[in-house]
Amino acid sequence: xxxxxxxxxxVKLLGFWFSPFVRRVEWALKFKGxxxxxxxxxxxxxxxLLLTSNPVHKTVPVLLHNGNPIVESLVIIEYIxxxxxxxxxxxxxxxxxxxxxxWANFIEQKITEAAxxxxxxxxxxxxxxxxxxxxxxxxxxxxxxxxxxxxxLFFGGKNGxxxxxxxxxxxxxxxxxxxxxxxxxxxxxxxxxxxxxxxANFVEEPLIKPTLLPKEKMVVYFQMVRQxxxxxxxxx
Amino acid sequence: xxxxxxxxxxVKLLGFWFSPFVRRVEWALKFKGxxxxxxxxxxxxxxxLLLTSNPVHKTVPVLLHNGNPIVESLVIIEYIxxxxxxxxxxxxxxxxxxxxxxWANFIEQKITEAAxxxxxxxxxxxxxxxxxxxxxxxxxxxxxxxxxxxxxLFFGGKNGxxxxxxxxxxxxxxxxxxxxxxxxxxxxxxxxxxxxxxxANFVEEPLIKPTLLPKEKMVVYFQMVRQxxxxxxxxx
Numbered sequence: 001x002x003x004x005x006x007x008x009x010x011v012k013l014l015g016f017w018f019s020p021f022v023r024r025v026e027w028a029l030k031f032k033g034x035x036x037x038x039x040x041x042x043x044x045x046x047x048x049l050l051l052t053s054n055p056v057h058k059t060v061p062v063l064l065h066n067g068n069p070i071v072e073s074l075v076i077i078e079y080i081x082x083x084x085x086x087x088x089x090x091x092x093x094x095x096x097x098x099x100x101x102x103w104a105n106f107i108e109q110k111i112t113e114a115a116x117x118x119x120x121x122x123x124x125x126x127x128x129x130x131x132x133x134x135x136x137x138x139x140x141x142x143x144x145x146x147x148x149x150x151x152x153l154f155f156g157g158k159n160g161x162x163x164x165x166x167x168x169x170x171x172x173x174x175x176x177x178x179x180x181x182x183x184x185x186x187x188x189x190x191x192x193x194x195x196x197x198x199x200a201n202f203v204e205e206p207l208i209k210p211t212l213l214p215k216e217k218m219v220v221y222f223q224m225v226r227q228x229x230x231x232x233x234x235x236x
Numbered sequence: 237x238x239x240x241x242x243x244x245x246x247v248k249l250l251g252f253w254f255s256p257f258v259r260r261v262e263w264a265l266k267f268k269g270x271x272x273x274x275x276x277x278x279x280x281x282x283x284x285l286l287l288t289s290n291p292v293h294k295t296v297p298v299l300l301h302n303g304n305p306i307v308e309s310l311v312i313i314e315y316i317x318x319x320x321x322x323x324x325x326x327x328x329x330x331x332x333x334x335x336x337x338x339w340a341n342f343i344e345q346k347i348t349e350a351a352x353x354x355x356x357x358x359x360x361x362x363x364x365x366x367x368x369x370x371x372x373x374x375x376x377x378x379x380x381x382x383x384x385x386x387x388x389l390f391f392g393g394k395n396g397x398x399x400x401x402x403x404x405x406x407x408x409x410x411x412x413x414x415x416x417x418x419x420x421x422x423x424x425x426x427x428x429x430x431x432x433x434x435x436a437n438f439v440e441e442p443l444i445k446p447t448l449l450p451k452e453k454m455v456v457y458f459q460m461v462r463q464x465x466x467x468x469x470x471x472x
């Protein structure tokens with residue numbers, strides 16, 4: 001019975017090589033030790049499986065578990081954590097879970113979204129959002145300073161990586177690229193030394209290291225995306 | 237032991253009469269049958285308890301459970317549901333939970349936030365966000381049409397109210413007010429008949445009905461807020 005159930009279990013991830021949101025889901029799956037099939041989407045010609053699985057947003061990542069689609073990276077990570085109990089990603093204590101969700105949302109709304117907007121804008125509009133990003137990084141640095149030390153390297157606590165680490169992780173690979181292409185700073189190692197140290201530890205994790213992308217390839221792609229966006233904005 | 241534990245249990249909610257985010261938390265507490273102390277905040281002179289409990293956003297709602305602060309309405313509702321097991325708010329099945337979280341996020345980001353922005357802007361800026369709001373309402377109408385019928389009155393399913401209902405609930409009391417003050421439509425009963433019917437059922441729920449605010453008092457307050465915002469924006 002167990003073997004039949006395992007045979008039936010199908011985990012498929014619709015992704016795009018460049019997406020930090022897809023990468024989070026991959027980290028969560030690897031963290032749990034879940035076997036999955038990765039399917040690269042062509043975002044200029046989306047598959048019907050993607051369009052029917054995520055009809056509202058039509059974006060990756062989509063996790064298909066035995067054919068059931070789950071979308072949005074944070075929702076997918078919670079699903080993975082609830083469905084496969086080994087190696088918990090969120091803390092077990094309800095108050096600690098609430099704090100982890102708070103910081104995950106903070107990173108998502110105030111840092112990830114701000115960095116994305118800053119990359120795709122210029123002039124006054126960019127200045128405004130870069131200022132907000134800087135303020136948010138200062139707030140996160142405060143949390144990192146309070147929580148992290150020589151013994152607690154990650155936000156997940158003593159057990160290592162956790163939810164907040166997985167949600168913030170993109171910064172280790174994408175920030176440098178965004179800075180080069182967008183012409184603004186995401187992270188200031190002088191002003192955010194605790195986040196900087198967290199990054200240095202994060203990229204050395206055996207689970208993370210092999211998943212990092214080469215900067216050069218990313219820069220070329222992001223330059224193309226930025227030019228396309230600014231071109232469209234100029235035509236409006 | 238049980239009686240001592242219950243005696244020690246302290247649940248306090250820092251709120252503001254007008255906040256739809258606070259109201260959600262009150263609905264969740266009442267839904268669970270949890271006794272709590274409500275503390276009205278003066279938002280022009282915030283208490284030190286509020287400022288120390290929510291140092292990042294400095295906003296209500298804040299739930300204090302035995303002194304531990306939990307902030308952000310969706311995070312608080314998940315906390316309440318995890319901490320008090322009676323009358324589940326989220327579905328038990330992981331895939332159904334993921335779908336409920338997806339729609340809760342959709343309502344929060346595409347409808348609540350759009351309605352708030354539209355209320356506090358004018359001209360072209362308002363037109364743009366009202367258009368986005370309209371599109372989002374159409375998407376939600378599609379979900380309501382697929383899910384709701386004469387037997388399933390609420391998004392929570394056969395067991396009645398659930399997470400999505402609590403997150404969307406503000407629309408029943410605030411939409412009319414926003415429409416009058418902001419001069420735009422949140423809901424079109426002709427185009428969104430299923431949401432309109434859901435609203436009619438929601439406001440008749442015994443748990444909800446006594447918590448609704450009188451429209452006149454709300455209109456006066458929202459007019460003041462809109463004028464203050466537009467005045468500040470004009471000075472920039």
